[in-house]
Amino acid sequence: MAGKKSALDPEVLRQFSFFASFSKDQLEEIARNAxxxxxxxxxxxxxxxxxxATMYLILKGAVKIEREDSAGGIISVGQLSAHQVFGELAMLSKEPRQATVTVTKNAEFLVIDRKMMLNIIAKSDPEEIIEVFSVLSEQTRAANDREFKETLSRRTIEAQMEVEKQRALTQLVAGVAHEINTPLGVINTAVSIMARELAEPKEITTQRAADIAESLELMRRNVERAHRLVQDFKKVSVSQLMDEKDTFDISEAIKETVDLVMVSLKRNQIQVKFHDKLSPNQKRWTGYRGFLSQILINLLTNIERYAYPNGSSGSVDVKIELENDTHYRLSVTxxxxxxxxxxQTRIFEPFFTTGRSVGGSGLGLTIVHNLVKNAMKGEIRLTSExxxxxxxxxxLPKVIVE
Known part of the structure; x- marks a missing residue:
């Protein structure tokens, strides 16, 4: 920021409500010295x-005001443009700044420090002082009102995002329950065959022994398949509930989630291929298994709903590789x-969806964006045609640091 002495017309200051009650002499002093x-x-x-201890008058341009809450989330407090003021409360109270202000459009400010303002107020009559603090009070009320509305909106979105997460998990449960019926049905058939063979008091011939062995092998394979489904689901669902950071094999975690989601995608003839481009010594990731699973579930569910709608068939490639020495790159295509x-510029916005009629909530990609950016300190990029x-x-960073 480059500062220089003002050559400002004092009457420009009257366009700021904060200075509405100031005298001509006071405005000239500000214009001359700020x-x-x-x-x-x-x-x-x-x-x-x-x-x-400074306040800023926006002569031109625009800024955005954001505040970080106790959970590390970013709250948008508002946008300000020409002829508006910010920083006045911290100037008078000498308290730390309550928000971060970033320029969104090339701007020019008039900067007034605490000493200058107190000097001007000291020369004012009581009525002028009351008017100044009345304006301050009104601006404080407006700021608090904006923050309350923003917080309420954010909490509402968070609650609905939690519902959306649970909905995704419920769909996963339904898919696993449906899929697990297949191996259980095969096992039941194999058991019936064995029971029939063993119930008949006949000599165990080579053929009968082979039939029994085949039934046993069929049972073994399908028990293993059912067990694998349950174990994968258990890992994914428990990790989603716990949201704990851990060090684990990132490729294995991705494959487990992809295998689970494929259970429902296969019913719609969508084939998912996982491409693991990491060498064995590159797979240890310090991050959140649950968040990673949620991201993949949401992206793959979105593909089923929007990329290949109405049960149409298609393919998906999921790939994990190194971006550089410190980061991974996970691609879903x-x-x-x-x-x-x-x-494309709106798909991460809360409640934006083109598929309301097919059950879209408009929160799936918002959840993905928030998890990647906030929880996992990463980036997400989109290309589409x-x-x-x-x-x-x-x-994603190889090691997520809080």
């Missing part, structure tokens, strides 16, 4: 927790309908 500061889009004016360009398909690339 420096101008220019900032480019993307620059941070100050951060939450900073100590600086389909070759279906694709996402229209005008929708209508009629050719979609790829989500997720960049």
């Amino acid at each position: 420096p101008k500061v220019a900032c480019k889009a993307g620059e941070v004016v100050f951060r939450q927790g900073d100590r600086s 389909d070759y279906g309908k694709g996402i229209a360009r005008e929708h 209508v009629g050719k398909g979609t790829t989500f690339k997720i960049i």
